Amino acid sequence: MIEPLALQPLPESAEALRTDVRRFLDGALAGVAPDERARSWLGFDAEFSLALGARGWIGLALPREYGGGGRDAFARFVLVEELLARGAPVSAHWIAERQSAPMILRYGTEAQKRFFVPAICRGELFFSIGMSEPQAGSDLASVRTRATPTATGWRVTGQKIWTTNADHSHYMIALVRTSGAPEDRQRGLSQLLIDLTTPGITIRPIEDLTGDRHFTEVFFDEVDLPHEALIGSEGSGWSQVTAELAFERSGPERIYSSMVLLEAWLEFLRASRSDDPAAIALAGRILVHKATLRSMSVAVTAKVGAGGSPMTEASLVKDLGTELEQFTPIAIADAIATAQANAAASARSEGGATEVPAALLRTLAYITQFAPTFSLRGGTREVLRGLIARGLGLR
Numbered sequence: 001m002i003e004p005l006a007l008q009p010l011p012e013s014a015e016a017l018r019t020d021v022r023r024f025l026d027g028a029l030a031g032v033a034p035d036e037r038a039r040s041w042l043g044f045d046a047e048f049s050l051a052l053g054a055r056g057w058i059g060l061a062l063p064r065e066y067g068g069g070g071r072d073a074f075a076r077f078v079l080v081e082e083l084l085a086r087g088a089p090v091s092a093h094w095i096a097e098r099q100s101a102p103m104i105l106r107y108g109t110e111a112q113k114r115f116f117v118p119a120i121c122r123g124e125l126f127f128s129i130g131m132s133e134p135q136a137g138s139d140l141a142s143v144r145t146r147a148t149p150t151a152t153g154w155r156v157t158g159q160k161i162w163t164t165n166a167d168h169s170h171y172m173i174a175l176v177r178t179s180g181a182p183e184d185r186q187r188g189l190s191q192l193l194i195d196l197t198t199p200g201i202t203i204r205p206i207e208d209l210t211g212d213r214h215f216t217e218v219f220f221d222e223v224d225l226p227h228e229a230l231i232g233s234e235g236s237g238w239s240q241v242t243a244e245l246a247f248e249r250s251g252p253e254r255i256y257s258s259m260v261l262l263e264a265w266l267e268f269l270r271a272s273r274s275d276d277p278a279a280i281a282l283a284g285r286i287l288v289h290k291a292t293l294r295s296m297s298v299a300v301t302a303k304v305g306a307g308g309s310p311m312t313e314a315s316l317v318k319d320l321g322t323e324l325e326q327f328t329p330i331a332i333a334d335a336i337a338t339a340q341a342n343a344a345a346s347a348r349s350e351g352g353a354t355e356v357p358a359a360l361l362r363t364l365a366y367i368t369q370f371a372p373t374f375s376l377r378g379g380t381r382e383v384l385r386g387l388i389a390r391g392l393g394l395r
């Protein structure tokens with residue numbers, strides 16, 4: 001196990017949580033293969049989420065008044081770091097805890113806060129994010145899904161796509177047009193809390209390159225929602241969604257997507273007593289980059305904890321984190337292949353190559369196939385770089 005790379009130490013009170021989380025994960029993840037753990041925040045396991053909720057580990061940094069743990073952002077950082085580094089299946093509650101609950105607490109009515117947030121913290125209520133549409137991804141302001149006011153609330157017609165877990169979630173927070181036309185861009189957008197069991201909603205899973213089905217397309221055909229479905233105020237959807245994306249981009253998850261692969265590879269090097277200088281240099285290179293990114297991620301956490309919305313800084317960590325996460329499987333594949341080829345070349349004199357464990361190869365294959373999504377989800381590389389340039393006053 002790689003120890004947390006404490007270039008930037010966390011407060012002792014937060015670190016104190018680490019031992020308990022590790023002990024819990026030792027039991028919960030015993031015998032789970034690395035290629036399954038590598039899925040982590042796409043690993044859907046409602047029972048696991050309930051078990052975390054029972055320990056008070058969902059909504060750790062949310063107010064106690066609404067069922068949260070009342071801890072600070074650093075405690076949550078430690079928890080999330082351990083869950084992701086070990087490859088815990090956090091997908092069921094992930095979006096609800098990371099984005100939906102903070103959103104509802106910031107913009108929701110008192111009734112919405114009391115209804116949704118405690119159930120999210122218990123690990124009972126799962127959410128999805130309905131932003132992207134077939135013609136609106138990076139250019140999110142051009143969403144066409146429309147909600148028209150009715151006597152009883154809103155009638156929604158349109159389509160969302162790439163919606164993670166909509167087929168397993170209870171609710172979606174959707175960005176929709178409530179007034180004006182698509183040409184009005186940011187004006188006239190609102191967010192709705194949509195109960196996904198409402199008549200008129202069709203959800204179809206989409207299979208990705210790895211064969212997994214974690215995202216979906218969602219169709220709304222004259223779906224009637226009550227007035228209370230509106231979150232925040234009508235027409236403020238754009239500023240709300242921008243704040244929501246800051247929650248999405250500010251966590252440490254952007255530097256741990258390939259951690260299980262890295263651990264599995266290091267374990268193989270240790271087990272095979274490798275003294276291959278190229279492999280050792282690569283491990284050092286990855287760890288040094290990860291340590292630096294972790295320090296940056298801790299700094300972003302400090303800003304979020306102080307009530308800020310560090311959009312530029314979070315975008316920078318996500319972009320640099322994505323670079324490392326996409327480099328890691330390619331570099332490890334090269335290192336394994338080179339080591340095997342060298343060993344095979346000297347096989348006649350020294351007895352041949354150490355067999356690479358099948359679980360490591362499966363993990364490598366999964367991360368290699370999944371890695372292209374790292375620079376798409378949560379905002380593409382090019383879009384983030386545009387945001388960073390704007391934040392630095394360069395455009």
Ligand SMILES: Cc1cc2nc3c(=O)[nH]c(=O)nc-3n(C[C@H](O)[C@H](O)[C@H](O)COP(=O)(O)OP(=O)(O)OC[C@H]3O[C@@H](n4cnc5c(N)ncnc54)[C@H](O)[C@@H]3O)c2cc1C
Pocket residue numbers: 128129130131132133134136137138139161162163164165215373376377378379380381382383
């Ligand atoms: C695993 C995964 C999970 C996802 N989950 C969700 C979810 O739960 N909810 C949700 O709403 N969405 C989700 N998405 C969708 C994701 O947010 C979009 O894929 C992303 O915003 C990009 O949009 P797009 O796919 O339409 O690509 P496009 O916006 O069409 O971009 C295509 C390419 O063009 C580039 N490009 C676009 N505009 C510019 C520009 N102005 N300047 C320079 N380059 C540009 C992009 O960087 C990209 O390389 C998910 C995506 C993935 C991969």
